[in-house]
Structure formats: C-alpha cells, structure tokens
Amino acid sequence: MIHFISKRLKHSLALLLLASVVCFTLVVSAPGNVAVLIAELRGAVAVPGYVAQVEEEIGLNKPLLMRYVDWLGDAARGDFGISYRTGQAVSADLPHRMMVTGTLIAGSAVIATLLSLLLGFLGAFWPYKLPDRVSRGLALIGASTPTFFVGALMIYGFSVTFQLFPSFGFNGPVSWVLPWLTVAVLPAAVLSRVVRVGLEEAMTSPYVLTAKSKGLGRTAILFREALPNITPVFINALGTQVGLMTATGIIVEPLFAWQGVGDYFLAGVRFRDFMVVQACLLIFLTFFIVVNLIVDLAVLMTDPRIRRQWS
Amino acid sequence: MDKLKPIFARLNKFPRVALVVIGLFVALGTFAPWLAPQDPSAQNLLQGGAGPSVAHWLGTDHLGRDTLSRLIIAANTSLVSVGSVLIIAMTIGILMGTIAGYHRGWVDDLLMRVVDVGLSVPSLIVALAVIGIVGPGYWTMVLALALAWWPMSGRISRAVAVSIMSKPHIEALRVLGASPWRIYFGHLLPGTIGAVMVYATADAGTAALAVATLSFLGLGIQPPTPEWGQMLVDALPYLESDPRQVILPGLALTAAVIGFNTLGEAIALNRIPKPLTRRMLAMRRIEVAGWGKENSDA
Numbered sequence: 001m002i003h004f005i006s007k008r009l010k011h012s013l014a015l016l017l018l019a020s021v022v023c024f025t026l027v028v029s030a031p032g033n034v035a036v037l038i039a040e041l042r043g044a045v046a047v048p049g050y051v052a053q054v055e056e057e058i059g060l061n062k063p064l065l066m067r068y069v070d071w072l073g074d075a076a077r078g079d080f081g082i083s084y085r086t087g088q089a090v091s092a093d094l095p096h097r098m099m100v101t102g103t104l105i106a107g108s109a110v111i112a113t114l115l116s117l118l119l120g121f122l123g124a125f126w127p128y129k130l131p132d133r134v135s136r137g138l139a140l141i142g143a144s145t146p147t148f149f150v151g152a153l154m155i156y157g158f159s160v161t162f163q164l165f166p167s168f169g170f171n172g173p174v175s176w177v178l179p180w181l182t183v184a185v186l187p188a189a190v191l192s193r194v195v196r197v198g199l200e201e202a203m204t205s206p207y208v209l210t211a212k213s214k215g216l217g218r219t220a221i222l223f224r225e226a227l228p229n230i231t232p233v234f235i236n237a238l239g240t241q242v243g244l245m246t247a248t249g250i251i252v253e254p255l256f257a258w259q260g261v262g263d264y265f266l267a268g269v270r271f272r273d274f275m276v277v278q279a280c281l282l283i284f285l286t287f288f289i290v291v292n293l294i295v296d297l298a299v300l301m302t303d304p305r306i307r308r309q310w311s
Numbered sequence: 312m313d314k315l316k317p318i319f320a321r322l323n324k325f326p327r328v329a330l331v332v333i334g335l336f337v338a339l340g341t342f343a344p345w346l347a348p349q350d351p352s353a354q355n356l357l358q359g360g361a362g363p364s365v366a367h368w369l370g371t372d373h374l375g376r377d378t379l380s381r382l383i384i385a386a387n388t389s390l391v392s393v394g395s396v397l398i399i400a401m402t403i404g405i406l407m408g409t410i411a412g413y414h415r416g417w418v419d420d421l422l423m424r425v426v427d428v429g430l431s432v433p434s435l436i437v438a439l440a441v442i443g444i445v446g447p448g449y450w451t452m453v454l455a456l457a458l459a460w461w462p463m464s465g466r467i468s469r470a471v472a473v474s475i476m477s478k479p480h481i482e483a484l485r486v487l488g489a490s491p492w493r494i495y496f497g498h499l500l501p502g503t504i505g506a507v508m509v510y511a512t513a514d515a516g517t518a519a520l521a522v523a524t525l526s527f528l529g530l531g532i533q534p535p536t537p538e539w540g541q542m543l544v545d546a547l548p549y550l551e552s553d554p555r556q557v558i559l560p561g562l563a564l565t566a567a568v569i570g571f572n573t574l575g576e577a578i579a580l581n582r583i584p585k586p587l588t589r590r591m592l593a594m595r596r597i598e599v600a601g602w603g604k605e606n607s608d609a
Contacts, residue, residue, distance in 0.1 A: 247433035269443035
C-alpha cells in the first residue's frame with residue numbers, strides 16, 4: 001500500500017517536472033525578443049541600453065539551464081513573471097481566477113456524476129426498453145452537441161425566454177447554475193454510458209447469478225452487488241472528464257463572463273502573452289497530474305483486487 | 312461493377328444515421344460552391360435579420376447575408392479543414408506508430424510515452440498553446456489541431472503494427488533476407504494505413520467540433536469565410552432578437568458530429584468489419600492479411 005503510494009508519488013513528481021520543462025521550452029522557443037517587448041511596454045523607446053537593463057533585470061542574459069531553475073523556483077512560489085501585455089505580475093489575480101475555475105469544475109463534476117448515475121441506472125434497470133433508449137439517445141445528443149452551442153441554448157432557454165438565471169457574471173449560486181449545467185452536459189453523457197455498460201457487464205457476471213439464486217431483488221443486486229463493482233471504473237472515467245473540464249472551461253468562462261483560469265489562458269493566447277499562456281498551461285498540467293494521482297488513490301481505496309496486488 | 316459489390320455489402324452494415332449524415336456532409340462540402348443558392352458574403356443591410364422567405368429560405372443574418380448559403384459553404388470550409396487536419400495527423404501518427412511497432416525497445420517506449428502525454432492533455436489546450444506561441448491563422452489552426460490529434464492514430468497504428476510484426480510471414484521475409492525497407496514499406500505500412508483510416512473517419516466528428524470551437528473562440532477560421540462555429544459566435548450578440556441565426560449553425564454542426572459519433576460507436580462495438588479499405592488495397596492485403604482475416608468475418 002505504502003509502496004504503491006510512494007511509487008505513484010514519484011511518478012507524479014517526474015511528470016510534474018516534465019510538464020514544467022514543456023512549459024518552459026514553449027516560451028523560450030517563442031519568436032520575438034522579450035526584453036524589447038517589456039521595454040516598449042514601459043513606455044520607453046527600446047534603446048539598446050535600456051533593453052540590456054531589462055534583460056539583466058529579468059535574467060534573460062543567463063544560461064538557459066539557470067533560467068529554467070530560476071523560473072521553476074519562482075513558479076513554485078507562485079510567481080509567474082510579468083505579463084507582456086499589461087506589465088503587471090501574472091500571478092496578481094491568479095488565486096481568484098483559480099477559485100472561479102475551481103467552482104466551475106467542482107459544481108459541474110457533482111452535477112455530471114448525479115446525472116450520469118441517474119441515466120445509467122435507468123438504462124440498466126430497464127435494459128433495451130424505453131428508458132434505456134431515451135437515456136442512450138440523450139447520451140448521444142449530449143456527447144455530440146458542441147459546448148458553446150449548449151451554452152448558447154442555455155442562455156436562450158433559461159435566461160432570455162424564461163428569466164430564471166442570469167446569463168453572465170460570477171455572483172452567488174444563482175449565477176453559477178447555467179455554467180455548471182453547460183459544462184456538465186458532455187461529461188454526464190459520456191459517464192452515463194460508462195455506468196450503463198459497466199452495470200450491464202456486472203449483471204452478467206457469476207456473482208450476480210449467485211445473488212439472484214440467493215433470492216435478492218433486482219434493485220438490491222444493482223445497488224449492492226453491481227454498484228461497488230463499477231465504482232473504480234466510474235472514478236477513472238470521472239477523473240478523465242474532470243481533466244477535460246479545464247478545456248470546456250476555456251469555452252464556457254468567456255461565454256458567461258467568468259474571470260477564470262480558462263478565460264485568462266484564452267486572453268493570453270489571443271494577445272500572444274506568453275507568460276500568461278505559460279502560467280495557465282502549468283496550472284492546467286499540474287491539475288491533470290493531481291487529478292490523476294487522486295483518481296489512482298481513490299481506485300486503490302475502492303477496488304480490493306488492486307489493493308491486494310500491492311499489499 | 313462486380314468489384315463494387317463487396318463495398319456496398321460493407322456499407323450496408325453501417326448505421327443508417329451515420330451513412331446519411333456523413334454522406335450529406337461530404338456531398339454538401341464537396342459541391343458547396345455549386346449548391347449554395349446565393350453569394351454567401353453578399354451583404355444587404357436593409358434585409359438584416361429577416362425571417363424565412365422565398366428569396367432567403369432560412370432568413371438572413373444581421374448583415375443581410377443568406378443563411379442557407381452560408382450554412383452550405385460552411386460545410387465546405389469544415390470538410391476541407393477537417394480533411395487537412397486528419398491527413399496531417401494520420402501521416403504523423405502512422406509514421407510514429409509504425410516506427411515504434413517496427414523497432415520496439417526504447418524507441419517504442421519513448422514514442423509511446425509521448426503519445427500517453429499527448430492523449431492525457433485535452434486536445435483543445437494543446438491546440439490553443441500552439442496557436443498562442445505561433446500566432447493565429449488558418450494553417451496554424453490546422454497544424455495545431457494535427458499536433459493535438461496525432462497521438463490517437465499513433466496509438467492505433469502502433470497496436471496494428473505490433474500485431475503485423477508478430478505474424479509468421481514477417482519472420483519468413485526476414486529469413487529470406489528481405490531488407491528492413493521492404494518489410495517496412497511493402498508490408499507494415501500498407502497493412503497499417505487501412506486500419507487507421509477507419510478509426511480516423513470516426514475521429515472526424517471531434518475534429519470538426521474542434522475546428523468549430525477554435526473558430527468560435529476567434530482563433531480558427533476568420534470572417535468573412537463562413538464556418539458554423541464562427542457563424543454562431545457572430546450571431547450571439549443578437550441572441551434575443553434573432554435566435555435562429557444561433558440555433559441553425561449549432562444544429563448543423565451537432566448533426567454532423569452525431570453522424571460521425573454513431574459511426575465511431577459502431578466501430579468501437581466492432582459492428583463494422585475493420586478492414587474497410589481492403590478492396591482498395593486488395594492485392595497487397597492478401598499478402599499481409601493474416602491479421603485481417605481474423606476480424607473480417609464480422
């Protein structure tokens with residue numbers, strides 16, 4: 001158990017290091033002279049002397065490896081350098097932005113989990129009957145509708161036609177509902193199939209036959225025998241979907257005027273603000289690695305078969 | 312004509328929805344310039360936001376451009392960009408996958424680690440990062456998406472390549488003294504391409520989605536070229552007064568993606584015989600087909 005955790009932690013650390021190298025090279029290999037950009041940002045005409053001074057200041061004249069170590073140290077302390085566009089520290093409102101994106105992902109993950117379990121169980125309870133077909137159709141539509149279209153439909157339906165929820169802004173739970181729903185549609189659709197297929201597979205296995213012969217009802221079998229068996233698979237799929245939500249967030253945050261990390265990343269890409277792109281990319285990659293780590297540990301907790309392998 | 316029969320027999324096993332939607336999408340995309348009833352970029356500000364009429368079957372957008380024509384031309388835009396993305400991505404993926412499958416050992420390990428990392432990061436983030444560094448533009452978009460897409464075909468082609476390499480006839484070729492080049496280009500590559508192409512067609516839906524998403528974000532196809540995602544974002548400010556202009560491109564895109572996803576599901580559930588392109592590669596495949604025979608009885 002401890003052996004597994006320590007091995008897994010080392011693996012994650014190695015991936016983190018790799019991610020940081022990728023982020024660093026991305027910006028180093030970007031075209032254009034950073035020092036000139038910053039010098040011009042500060043209002044001065046880029047006189048060579050001043051450019052050299054800026055280079056000195058942000059450490060551009062050091063060897064590459066030193067720059068990487070410096071940058072990594074700063075990033076670990078939450079300092080991501082200066083934005084080329086605004087001339088201010090990239091990390092200035094990063095905590096708030098991370099909170100916003102965190103709210104989005106957490107809420108959507110909960111909604112997606114509940115919805116997918118509901119749809120998946122409906123399908124598994126009446127296999128190949130009407131509820132199953134409806135849940136399958138919904139899953140296909142949900143998985144195929146572009147997120148930005150879902151968002152537009154949500155705004156049109158719940159905000160323009162029936163004025164139930166505000167169409168933009170980040171102030172209080174009422175304004176969180178539409179973005180949550182928008183982000184949750186795709187993962188809910190994908191996960192409902194995972195639940196449905198997993199349950200069907202579990203229902204044909206020998207231990208379910210045993211349970212049936214003991215005289216257990218269908219509901220009891222579904223919840224007591226099949227559900228624990230699909231939990232590890234579900235957690236795995238949920239982890240992937242939560243990772244994907246960062247990408248959906250990039251689309252949904254600007255749509256609802258949320259100032260999250262995704263919105264920041266998009267703005268960085270638009271204005272080619274490399275430092276912002278780099279910082280957001282590192283945050284995203286760290287998030288994936290952490291989510292993967294949590295998923296692996298959670299699977300370990302819920303799957304006795306894997307636990308036995310490692311103990 | 313007799314040679315076409317097996318192809319039709321195979322097509323019959325496709326899900327009907329997928330066949331209709333994909334056929335329509337490809338036909339519209341290919342012949343769009345001749346099918347569009349009006350010039351898609353002809354503006355008429357006096358008729359902006361008009362409803363359906365005899366002249367404009369699906370109405371006009373806020374600049375008075377004919378929506379139907381723009382939707383049709385957008386199919387063409389989408390088809391061309393998705394095609395280029397998939398061709399580039401498949402070329403990279405097949406090359407990397409077959410090299411990994413041929414050499415095994417550390418080359419395999421290294422390439423597959425790269426593929427793993429590429430698959431675990433959402434393709435939108437990869438594409439956006441590339442665009443952020445290089446700067447927006449049509450070819451940047453295509454290249455960025457191809458870079459985000461190749462790991463998928465890379466993994467599939469590696470799996471196929473490994474299975475081909477373990478077949479006895481490859482060993483026989485080696486014993487006969489066939490050069491690595493002959494094994495690679497004569498046997499490994501042709502065998503892999505067919506299998507990967509089938510999977511790639513199923514990917515076309517998500518690729519179309521990605522093109523539309525980037526255009527929606529303003530980093531893909533630039534106006535005035537019509538594209539579904541970009542038409543949608545164009546009409547978004549007028550959502551209250553004219554929702555039709557938002558819903559129509561959205562529906563068109565959703566329909567296309569549903570078609571490709573149904574196909575993808577059928578492939579994943581093994582309902583479609585895998586060596587779809589077998590007839591096209593018939594002569595070559597009969598030599599290599601040891602692995603194909605096992606699957607073609609579906």
